[in-house]
Amino acid sequence: MxxxxxxxxxxxxxxxxxxxxxxxxxxxxxxxxxxxxxxxxxxxxxxxxxxxxxxxxxxxxxxxxxxxxxxxxxxxxxxxxxxxxxxxxxxxxxxxxxxxxxxxxxxxxxxxxxxxxxxxxxxxxxxxxxxxxxxxxxxxxxxxxxxxxxxxxxxxxxxxxxxxxxxxxxxxxxxxxxxxxxxxxxxxxxxxxxxxxxxxVDLGFDAAGLVLLIMDTGVSHSHATGGYAERRASCELGARELGVESLRDVGVDDLDRARGILDDVTFRRVRHVVTENQRVLDTVRTLREEGPAAIGDLLDASHVSMRDDFEISVPELDLAVETAQSNGALGARMTGGGFGGAAIALVRADDLSRLQVAIDGAFAEHGYGQPDTFVVTAAQGASREP
Known part of the structure; x- marks a missing residue:
């Protein structure tokens, strides 16, 4: 720097x-x-x-x-x-x-x-x-x-x-x-x-021989317009109709009741938030008890929920995730607000180069622009510089 x-x-x-x-x-x-x-x-x-x-x-x-x-x-x-x-x-x-x-x-x-x-x-x-x-x-x-x-x-x-x-x-x-x-x-x-x-929460990626790969699709998005605000409004509607302060107050066990109260779209938006909250808790527990190599299925499930229930993925994100999963990634998901942006993949360091080549090839085959793939590490927060 x-x-x-x-x-x-x-x-x-x-x-x-x-x-x-x-x-x-x-x-x-x-x-x-x-x-x-x-x-x-x-x-x-x-x-x-x-x-x-x-x-x-x-x-x-x-x-x-x-x-x-x-x-x-x-x-x-x-x-x-x-x-x-x-x-x-x-x-x-x-x-x-x-x-x-x-x-x-x-x-x-x-x-x-x-x-x-x-x-x-x-x-x-x-x-x-x-x-x-x-x-x-x-x-x-x-x-x-x-x-x-x-x-x-x-x-x-x-x-x-x-x-x-x-x-x-x-x-x-x-x-x-x-x-x-x-x-x-x-x-x-x-x-x-x-x-x-x-x-x-300690991640332990390096000790486990893992890296976190960013797959930037190049599809730009903006939180100030469109779908992000619609998804937030849908969540607020769901909370009102369920009679709770926020969807934090709805648990996985409440989803059967919610299905009978909410319209289909609002229910699926609610289901994503409720199950995603549980996945966060499960990921923290798994990191602490089993280590980072065991969280892949939770990352995969998160992407399915965002793709199907919250409907914030795009074809380029889905392709990046699917290509990573089929080329050795332990887990992969889109990250961020959606409608473009990047996906992440948890990858064994030895598999990194092969996976990057596969992603470039898959995007070229589908006629998409070349993605930018790079590894990130967890860093210190904001600071005054010397």
Whole structure:
């Protein structure tokens, strides 16, 4: 990560004409299991990955905020007094939305100084690896430091979620920001999205001779539009009709009753969330009791549920998963919000090259664009950089 740090520091100085106060970074994340359960107050098991967003930030003498990045041509400028969900748009909604959301969590935006930010990232965009939460978490940690707000990391995760929900307009849960801020090396974050209690779970992939392969289909998606919001609304409808606060309160044993109350589509959406919650719990137990080589069937079952009940997969994701499964993967599933993005496969290290070749061949045979396949490892969460 030395190169990107140097690039960010240089980019900031060239753009703004002075040296930054410091550098902060935050990782993307991949969700091992637990999809669309977070906004239903359920359970998730993400891990921070070794792809990071790095920001340089400098404090100003006025109350102006300026943000720029290597992936956008413009420098966006706004007075802190004018920050609101209605006044920021496009990519700048991620960093500027965090500043606004900190104001909703106690920061006095009439008293804090303005800032300049420059951003670079090697987290793939649109792949379901939460490039957005990496930006939000890095900016939240940086502003918490320089504004001396004293907020803890679970609160900063809520800040990032608020920015995503209200300013970006994506109805996502708190999983992504929690993983980016709380992640630990060689571990996953077992998060209860109702209590926000987080436990660190050792993965043990390396000791077991396993690697986690990302299969980025190149099919881009957006949480701020379309199907994601529809799925969330369907879950909320199901909870109302079942008379519960959220689908967290529905167990696997309740599904027979739910089938008699709900229409078919709503029932299948509910069934996915309920069974996915149970799969998260089973995965945590299995990791602790049997080790990572035993979780493959749970990953496979998760994909079937997302494909058939929640209907958020696409043909490219299904092909990646099926090809991995038939070429030695212990388990595979799409990951992220769906409608594109990436799938993951838990693979023996010795089988990795053969599997990657098979995936490239399968995509070419079906006339799809070449996927990007790469291994990720569980990494440390957001931090201030030296």
């Amino acid at each position: 030395t190169d990107i740090r140097d690039d960010v520091r240089t980019g900031f100085a060239e753009l703004y004409g002075y040296e930054p106060s410091g550098l902060w970074s935050a990782p993307g994340r991949v969700n091992l299991i637990g999809e669309h359960t977070d906004y239903n107050e359920g359970f998730v098991l993400p891990l921070a990955i070794d792809r990071r967003t790095v920001i340089a930030l400098g404090l100003r003498q006025d109350r102006v905020a300026r943000v720029a990045s290597d992936f956008a041509d413009e420098v966006v400028q706004i007075d802190l007094a004018e920050l609101s969900p209605e006044t920021v748009h496009g990519w700048s909604a991620y960093p500027l939305g965090v500043a606004w959301a900190l104001g909703q969590h106690g920061a006095d935006l009439a008293a804090v100084p303005g800032f300049d930010v420059y951003i670079e990232s090697d987290v793939p965009v649109g792949a379901g690896l939460s490039s957005s939460a990496a930006i939000e978490s890095a900016v939240a940690l940086a502003l918490n430091d320089v504004w001396q707000l004293g907020l803890d990391r679970p609160t900063l995760a809520r800040v990032g979620q608020l920015a995503e929900n209200r300013v970006v307009g994506a109805p996502t849960g708190i999983m992504d920001q929690s993983a980016s801020l709380l992640g630990r090396k060689d571990s996953a974050v077992f998060l209860d999205c109702r209590s926000l209690e987080a436990q660190i």
